[in-house]
Amino acid sequence: ATPMSIMVGVGRGAGLGVLIKNAEALERMEKVNTLVVDKTGTLTQGKPSVTQVVTAAGFEQDKDELLRLVAGVERASEHPLAAAIVDAATAAGLSIPEVADFDAPVGKGVTGTVDQRQVRVGSAAFLTGEGLDPSALATQADELRADGATVIFAGVDDQLAGIIAIADPVKETTPEAVKALRAEGVEVVMLTGDNRVTAQAVARRLGIDRVEAEVLPDHKADVVTRLRSEGRVVAMAGDGVNDAPALAAADVGLAMGSGTDVAIESAGITLLKGDLTGIVRARSLSAATMSNIR
Numbered sequence: 001a002t003p004m005s006i007m008v009g010v011g012r013g014a015g016l017g018v019l020i021k022n023a024e025a026l027e028r029m030e031k032v033n034t035l036v037v038d039k040t041g042t043l044t045q046g047k048p049s050v051t052q053v054v055t056a057a058g059f060e061q062d063k064d065e066l067l068r069l070v071a072g073v074e075r076a077s078e079h080p081l082a083a084a085i086v087d088a089a090t091a092a093g094l095s096i097p098e099v100a101d102f103d104a105p106v107g108k109g110v111t112g113t114v115d116q117r118q119v120r121v122g123s124a125a126f127l128t129g130e131g132l133d134p135s136a137l138a139t140q141a142d143e144l145r146a147d148g149a150t151v152i153f154a155g156v157d158d159q160l161a162g163i164i165a166i167a168d169p170v171k172e173t174t175p176e177a178v179k180a181l182r183a184e185g186v187e188v189v190m191l192t193g194d195n196r197v198t199a200q201a202v203a204r205r206l207g208i209d210r211v212e213a214e215v216l217p218d219h220k221a222d223v224v225t226r227l228r229s230e231g232r233v234v235a236m237a238g239d240g241v242n243d244a245p246a247l248a249a250a251d252v253g254l255a256m257g258s259g260t261d262v263a264i265e266s267a268g269i270t271l272l273k274g275d276l277t278g279i280v281r282a283r284s285l286s287a288a289t290m291s292n293i294r
């Protein structure tokens with residue numbers, strides 16, 4: 001690769017909203033045959049909102065009381081799901097209580113004491129690990145997940161209290177970009193910490209046939225490494241703090257411009273517009289740059 005053709009490529013990329021940090025990323029992009037994409041904030045808009053609150057039979061209080069207690073813990077979390085819950089509580093006119101003893105096991109959920117009650121919120125697996133039994137609401141949860149909603153479980157004082165469904169619509173540009181990449185022979189793999197049923201419902205709508213779901217943040221990079229060890233050339237696209245190690249582990253890391261600074265620092269390419277169409281552009285740019293070189 002001549003420095004001149006790389007410079008031309010980098011300049012042309014900037015005009016297309018594709019910010020190239022290193023020459024290798026530009027060179028490798030055309031050889032990429034596998035694209036691993038984080039679901040939340042990359043395929044989806046990253047603006048989740050609460051669509052349903054369901055209380056458990058044993059929880060003798062109403063949906064507003066459940067939402068109020070859960071929002072009390074979530075106000076201390078920086079997760080996009082937490083923001084959705086706090087927004088819903090505020091919109092319902094609830095005053096959100098203070099939390100004590102807050103803890104946030106990453107990729108699992110949050111816990112804390114609200115109004116002298118022990119509140120736990122997170123995935124079904126997280127609540128089970130905390131000694132609660134989420135099974136009474138498992139069927140309802142799967143129905144909501146089949147629509148692509150993320151379902152989080154809430155426990156109050158060692159009892160299952162309810163579930164909250166949260167929807168995050170896919171970005172308008174995602175289906176077309178996935179289609180274009182597949183037409184170029186790129187296999188798209190969805191990578192998410194979310195539940196398998198939810199992930200598959202979203203993937204099916206987008207024509208994505210491979211899903212790696214329920215992956216803890218620490219293991220996202222392992223998935224990328226495993227795919228590379230199969231001989232694939234892997235690009236990883238993500239936006240979150242959790243995605244940074246996976247971005248660094250890929251042949252090409254692609255950060256969403258709308259994402260966190262940590263993700264942007266870990267990636268070789270930043271997509272300013274923060275959607276997947278930039279990846280299609282980055283590939284043609286790479287091909288054009290490399291053919292100028294040859």
Ligand code: ADP
Nearest residue numbers: 040077079082107108109121122123192193194
């Ligand atoms: P993603 O891969 O979609 O970015 P995360 O790894 O951040 O997902 O989270 C995985 C799962 O952990 C979520 O789907 C949710 O069940 C649970 N979780 C994480 N943080 C929170 C939180 N603040 N409140 C409730 N649930 C949470």
Ligand code: MG
Nearest residue numbers: 038040041240
């Ligand atoms: Mg994410």
